[in-house]
Amino acid sequence: MKALSISLSALLLLSPMALKAQQQEIEEQLIDEISVTATRTKRKTSEVSASVSVVNSEKLEDESMYNIKDALTSTPGVQIDTKNGGYDSRLVIRGAGLKAAYGVREIMVLLDGVPVTDPDSFTRFDLIDTQNIEQIEVVKGPNSTLWGANAAGGVVNIITKDPLKTKQGSLKVGAGNFGRANANIFWNDNLGGSLFYNLSLSHREAKNDWRRWNEFSTDQVSLAPTWMFEDGSSLETRLVYSQADMQLPGSLDEEMFKTYEETGKAPESTGIWQYSGRYSTNSYLSTRFKKQIGNWEIVPMLYANQWSHRHPVYAQIGKASALNLGTDLQANLEHPSGTLTFGISQRQENYDSKSYAFGDVETERVTSRWASYDKIVKVNSDAEGELNETGKRSTQLSGVYIQESWRPADGWIVDAGVRHDQIGFNLSGEIYRYYSSYTSTYSDCGSTATDCGGTAVDQGKYDFSKNYSATSPRIGVNYRVAPGANVYAALASGIQTPTQGELSSNHQLELVQSINYEMGLKMRQNQFELDSAVYQNLLSNEVVKVINSDGRTEYTNAGKTKKLGFEFSGNYQVSDEVTAGLSYTANDFRFVDYMEPVSSNGTTVLVDRSGNRMAYSPDQMYSLMAGYKQPQGLRASMQADSWGAYYIDSENSQTYEGFQFVTKAMVGYELGRYDLRFNVENLFDQRYAVEVTKSYGSKYYSPAAPRTFLLTLSTKL
Numbered sequence: 224m225k226a227l228s229i230s231l232s233a234l235l236l237l238s239p240m241a242l243k244a245q246q247q248e249i250e251e252q253l254i255d256e257i258s259v260t261a262t263r264t265k266r267k268t269s270e271v272s273a274s275v276s277v278v279n280s281e282k283l284e285d286e287s288m289y290n291i292k293d294a295l296t297s298t299p300g301v302q303i304d305t306k307n308g309g310y311d312s313r314l315v316i317r318g319a320g321l322k323a324a325y326g327v328r329e330i331m332v333l334l335d336g337v338p339v340t341d342p343d344s345f346t347r348f349d350l351i352d353t354q355n356i357e358q359i360e361v362v363k364g365p366n367s368t369l370w371g372a373n374a375a376g377g378v379v380n381i382i383t384k385d386p387l388k389t390k391q392g393s394l395k396v397g398a399g400n401f402g403r404a405n406a407n408i409f410w411n412d413n414l415g416g417s418l419f420y421n422l423s424l425s426h427r428e429a430k431n432d433w434r435r436w437n438e439f440s441t442d443q444v445s446l447a448p449t450w451m452f453e454d455g456s457s458l459e460t461r462l463v464y465s466q467a468d469m470q471l472p473g474s475l476d477e478e479m480f481k482t483y484e485e486t487g488k489a490p491e492s493t494g495i496w497q498y499s500g501r502y503s504t505n506s507y508l509s510t511r512f513k514k515q516i517g518n519w520e521i522v523p524m525l526y527a528n529q530w531s532h533r534h535p536v537y538a539q540i541g542k543a544s545a546l547n548l549g550t551d552l553q554a555n556l557e558h559p560s561g562t563l564t565f566g567i568s569q570r571q572e573n574y575d576s577k578s579y580a581f582g583d584v585e586t587e588r589v590t591s592r593w594a595s596y597d598k599i600v601k602v603n604s605d606a607e608g609e610l611n612e613t614g615k616r617s618t619q620l621s622g623v624y625i626q627e628s629w630r631p632a633d634g635w636i637v638d639a640g641v642r643h644d645q646i647g648f649n650l651s652g653e654i655y656r657y658y659s660s661y662t663s664t665y666s667d668c669g670s671t672a673t674d675c676g677g678t679a680v681d682q683g684k685y686d687f688s689k690n691y692s693a694t695s696p697r698i699g700v701n702y703r704v705a706p707g708a709n710v711y712a713a714l715a716s717g718i719q720t721p722t723q724g725e726l727s728s729n730h731q732l733e734l735v736q737s738i739n740y741e742m743g744l745k746m747r748q749n750q751f752e753l754d755s756a757v758y759q760n761l762l763s764n765e766v767v768k769v770i771n772s773d774g775r776t777e778y779t780n781a782g783k784t785k786k787l788g789f790e791f792s793g794n795y796q797v798s799d800e801v802t803a804g805l806s807y808t809a810n811d812f813r814f815v816d817y818m819e820p821v822s823s824n825g826t827t828v829l830v831d832r833s834g835n836r837m838a839y840s841p842d843q844m845y846s847l848m849a850g851y852k853q854p855q856g857l858r859a860s861m862q863a864d865s866w867g868a869y870y871i872d873s874e875n876s877q878t879y880e881g882f883q884f885v886t887k888a889m890v891g892y893e894l895g896r897y898d899l900r901f902n903v904e905n906l907f908d909q910r911y912a913v914e915v916t917k918s919y920g921s922k923y924y925s926p927a928a929p930r931t932f933l934l935t936l937s938t939k940l
Contacts, residue, residue, distance in 0.1 A: 255267040264564060268754075270636055273713060274300065299806045306472075337549075350505040352443040354407040364376075364377055364739045365738075372620060383461070386411060393937055401429055417452060428440035443463065460510045468503075476923065477924070522566075527547065528546075537658070538660075547570070564625070568624075573617050583602065617649045652684070697713070732766060732779075750796040761783070767781050784817070856892065864885050879912065889901065900934075911926075
């Protein structure tokens with residue numbers, strides 16, 4: 224809290240009057256990053272009344288880009304890490320996404336401006352070809368006004384390489400320790416004048432044998448044809464197919480983590496469920512038409528995503544498939560005072576699932592005066608056993624939005640908008656058997672109304688609907704106080720629905736609503752760039768995760784939470800070849816009103832956690848960066864990341880100290896059409912945990928990978 228108070232005071236001292244005096248004789252920076260995410264139209268990031276971070280192609284070229292984590296680790300306000308090193312990045316923005324066991328929740332993810340997030344807010348990164356990314360934009364804070372429900376934490380727009388660039392191609396191959404290898408071929412061309420396209424084929428894999436059962440591999444194909452017509456209109460299409468396989472090694476107890484700290488290896492995992500994984504296929508299609516008619520720009524889009532995966536459920540093996548369909552009609556009207564943006568959107572998901580018992584298990588006979596049964600003591604593989612459960616789910620999301628971007632005077636921009644969303648869920652299914660942690664066996668649900676494995680059912684069946692409706696207004700003001708210096712203030716609201724899985728756990732979950740107050744400073748000068756923001760986000764009914772006495776994850780609404788934060792990033796061009804940078808985040812995320820359900824010996828009681836800090840929320844995070852680059856020849860970069868301490872449970876009984884100066888480095892050399900690069904992660908081989916949790920008095924650790932390296936050779940074709 225002290226760090227946050229100091230940070231707030233520092234921002235307030237940078238008043239508009241002081242900035243005017245400082246900037247009178249400083250030239251405005253010639254280049255400012257352009258964002259298309261925050262306002263749905265192109266605008267300089269310095270003129271956006273929100274916190275926007277842009278990871279450009281120059282930074283991406285210096286990264287190994289094995290997953291999204293490589294690009295976003297230094298972004299202020301963002302927590303991101305991976306337990307496997309594959310596509311399984313866990314993303315948290317300003318505390319949004321904390322409840323996610325895997326994947327991304329509470330954050331809208333776009334691919335070239337088109338949603339890839341399911342209507343219930345769930346996103347998987349296995350679809351994304353990291354070798355085909357040109358730029359990533361991160362808009363922090365509620366963005367429900369333009370992008371709809373389930374963008375309450377922010378929006379991440381992953382922008383792929385542009386088909387309209389001149390004819391070019393590249394071939395890239397890489398290899399490293401722990402069985403890491405990748406390959407990518409990329410081609411960009413023009414067919415007969417109006418048709419442009421690019422094609423990307425990628426493969427990544429890793430044995431990750433510093434842990435048992437820790438392999439991953441992924442193959443991706445991306446095709447992006449774009450038609451440019453004589454009247455200036457365009458038709459952009461994206462087709463993506465991916466197949467991704469990832470083993471999940473589980474967590475470590477305290478003794479196992481000590482072994483990892485001493486040896487850098489983790490040959491065991493805690494618990495019975497030693498073998499599980501996620502194996503997925505994804506097919507994605509989007510098409511977007513842009514046409515200018517006088518002062519009007521019309522942008523209709525259609526998109527579809529079909530995915531299937533085999534994945535773990537508590538003590539079970541899940542199989543699921545889904546089809547997502549969406550459409551969005553956006554219109555922009557340029558007028559003398561600014562831009563009016565409005566539109567409608569419709570999204571729908573149909574989802575089918577089955578859950579199976581683990582089939583390859585070892586048991587031991589338990590006999591008591593009450594019963595005799597075979598207790599599961601070990602799982603040998605993730606082979607399927609008997610069918611436990613079937614389910615069908617559908618989600619529909621409809622929205623209408625409007626925003627006016629008004630320029631009342633020179634240097635002023637006022638953004639005011641509102642959106643209304645309606646979201647409906649329909650869930651049905653039948654539970655035949657479930658796993659009981661009391662007996663360590665699979666049990667039948669029975670033939671009468673019962674509490675079947677914690678799910679309220681009638682003779683094993685459930686069928687219910689849930690509907691939500693909300694309006695999300697926003698207003699923001701941006702003012703240029705001096706050449707190259709802008710200040711902004713914004714008041715924004717956002718909404719977040721429970722996911723389908725969370726509603727299955729608790730049919731009574733309410734809609735999460737947030738109100739975010741924010742102000743910030745942005746500076747763009749010849750050699751210097753600075754972004755800072757301070758915010759307070761007040762949330763009602765935030766969905767939080769609870770582990771019940773049976774070991775299963777359940778979800779409940781916290782009454783109120785308050786999230787305070789300060790973010791800073793700065794970059795300085797020391798010379799033509801040398802750059803230096805710093806990013807800093809201070810957090811104070813607390814429950815204001817929360818009664819946590821705590822289970823013990825089959826009984827659940829409510830315990831007051833009001834005033835406690837939220838788990839897995841470091842009090843501060845910071846990164847130091849430096850880079851060297853010749854026009855053609857040698858280049859190098861280094862980045863050191865630190866996380867402060869955080870509580871590992873809502874009780875605030877224990878903390879994890881975080882980590883300090885975990886460093887990655889790159890050295891590369893470009894000669895003609897050839898480029899050789901050497902990337903090292905965790906340069907000093909620090910032994911730390913990417914996450915520590917606590918359940919029923921025991922700590923569980925997810926260890927970070929030891930020092931890893933990748934040597935990559937690429938050539939232009």
